Amino acid sequence: MNRGEKIYIWQLSEWPQWSFDLLRLTPALSEVSLAQGMLLGRLTDVGMAPRELASLAALTDDIVNTSAIEGEHLNVESVRSSLARRLGVDIGAIAPADRHVDGMVDMILDATTAFDRPLTKARLFSWHAALFPTAHSGLNKIDVGTWRGAASDPMQVVSGPYGRQKIHFEAPPANRLDAETDRFLAWLNNDFSQPPLIKAGLAHLWFVTLHPFDDGNGRIARAIGDLLLAKADGSPQRFYSLSSQIQRDRKAYYDILERTQKGSMDVTAWLTWFLAALKQALNNAHTTLDAVLSKARFWQRWAETPMNERQIKVLNKLLDGFDGKLTSSRWAAIAKCSADTALRDINELVRAGVLRRAEGGGRSTAYELM
Numbered sequence: 001m002n003r004g005e006k007i008y009i010w011q012l013s014e015w016p017q018w019s020f021d022l023l024r025l026t027p028a029l030s031e032v033s034l035a036q037g038m039l040l041g042r043l044t045d046v047g048m049a050p051r052e053l054a055s056l057a058a059l060t061d062d063i064v065n066t067s068a069i070e071g072e073h074l075n076v077e078s079v080r081s082s083l084a085r086r087l088g089v090d091i092g093a094i095a096p097a098d099r100h101v102d103g104m105v106d107m108i109l110d111a112t113t114a115f116d117r118p119l120t121k122a123r124l125f126s127w128h129a130a131l132f133p134t135a136h137s138g139l140n141k142i143d144v145g146t147w148r149g150a151a152s153d154p155m156q157v158v159s160g161p162y163g164r165q166k167i168h169f170e171a172p173p174a175n176r177l178d179a180e181t182d183r184f185l186a187w188l189n190n191d192f193s194q195p196p197l198i199k200a201g202l203a204h205l206w207f208v209t210l211h212p213f214d215d216g217n218g219r220i221a222r223a224i225g226d227l228l229l230a231k232a233d234g235s236p237q238r239f240y241s242l243s244s245q246i247q248r249d250r251k252a253y254y255d256i257l258e259r260t261q262k263g264s265m266d267v268t269a270w271l272t273w274f275l276a277a278l279k280q281a282l283n284n285a286h287t288t289l290d291a292v293l294s295k296a297r298f299w300q301r302w303a304e305t306p307m308n309e310r311q312i313k314v315l316n317k318l319l320d321g322f323d324g325k326l327t328s329s330r331w332a333a334i335a336k337c338s339a340d341t342a343l344r345d346i347n348e349l350v351r352a353g354v355l356r357r358a359e360g361g362g363r364s365t366a367y368e369l370m
Contacts, residue, residue: 009261010172010209016183018202020268025198028275032197035282039239042289052089054292055237058285059083059112063104066222066243069250074101083109091316103130104219111223112238115230118189121181127223131216142214147177155211168258171211180210188224196232200225201274202267209261222246229278240285245277253277295319298369305352310335311345315354318369325358325366 006012043051060080067074081095082105107127117123129145136142143149155171172180184206194202208221222243230236246253252273260270298319307315314334318326332342346367349355358366 007262008170008209009263009265010180012265014265016206017265018206019266020198020271021266022195022198024268025271025275028272028279029195029197032275032279032282035279036233039282039285039289040233042286043239046289046293050289050292050296051237051239052087053296054239054285054289056080056083056087056089056091057288057292058238058241059108061244061288062226062238062241063101063108063243065241065247066108066219067104069222069243069247069253070218074104079105099133103133106130107220107223108226111227112230113236115227115236119185119224119227121185124181124220127220128213128216131219137215147181147212148174148214150174152214157211168254169209169211169261171209177210177212181212184210188228196228197275197278198271200228200232201271203228204274205257205260205267205270208257239289240281242278242281245281245284249277291319291321302352302354305354307349308345310337310341311349314345315349315369325364326368327364327366329364 009015043054046054060076060083063079063083064074064076075095075098077095078098078101080091082097082102083089084091086105086109107130110123110127125145132142132144135144148155150173153173155174156167157169157171158165158167160166184203187206188199188203192199204221204225207224208217211217213220225242226238229242230238256270256273260267263269295316298315314326314331317334324330328339328342328346331337331346332339335342335345337345346355350357350367353370355367356370358368
């Protein structure tokens with residue numbers, strides 16, 4: 001990079017005086033507010049237990065997908081179990097603890113349930129330490145619970161094979177981070193001049209532009225966004241996942257970030273994209289709520305039917321969205337039992353009317369919910 005050439009927004013003389021066209025953004029803000037109202041309106045008509053399960057599902061999606069955006073794939077059952085333990089939600093069988101998953105869960109829950117607490121350096125450092133409990137990112141040792149040091153300069157976002165890498169972005173040097181993060185946190189905690197949803201979008205962009213940690217910046221930027229969205233909603237319970245929508249449109253997310261970080265301080269285009277993603281996340285939440293309510297109705301219907309733990313576990317798998325066909329061999333694999341036991345479990349549920357044999361079938365008999 002030519003050091004005399006200003007190619008990133010943090011190098012501009014007006015940094016960080018964000019500007020945007022509020023008139024152009026007003027229709028998108030109205031649409032997001034309407035989507036929020038429609039989702040919350042549905043939730044007022046359901047009981048406490050379905051609300052807790054809907055929140056659990058949204059948080060699980062959020063944690064799994066904010067990691068997937070960075071190419072890290074967490075075990076869904078481990079995430080769900082970790083959340084259920086901390087939220088006191090009964091989901092039956094609990095998966096073994098995983099300290100890496102637990103760290104992600106701790107960060108997101110601290111961001112969303114304590115949204116009214118100031119965001120401080122110490123709090124950000126604790127989030128970072130929770131993300132990297134071994135002080136390693138993959139095989140690389142990193143500085144944990146502190147800003148990156150001068151050894152990391154230049155901090156660049158790159159892609160492509162070694163020797164032919166493309167530089168997408170270069171962050172401010174380490175010697176600017178104390179002043180830059182102080183200014184960011186003062187704005188986040190004390191400046192209420194922007195509409196709350198606009199502030200969430202600006203905070204996400206601002207933090208990921210500073211890139212103050214050796215690793216984990218994207219996940220922490222999205223957690224900060226979640227904190228401000230929880231503040232905007234006025235509720236610690238989350239019923240939609242912006243990270244899930246970003247993961248669905250990951251290429252567009254990185255494209256708009258790169259264009260914005262190489263552009264001017266007018267970030268209307270970024271905020272337009274952010275609000276559109278937020279609206280889609282809210283719309284997608286209805287599908288999650290439909291599944292939660294359907295599952296609740298299922299268990300209400302069969303509440304008086306005796307079932308063992310294996311049957312409950314596999315039925316929950318089916319209700320949560322099962323890929324492929326359910327055969328006795330797959331039942332045995334999920335329930336960790338013998339083929340004979342699996343067939344006995346299935347036949348009991350077929351006689352009770354809970355399951356039925358699927359049409360077609362092929363070489364192996366498949367089963368489906370009634």
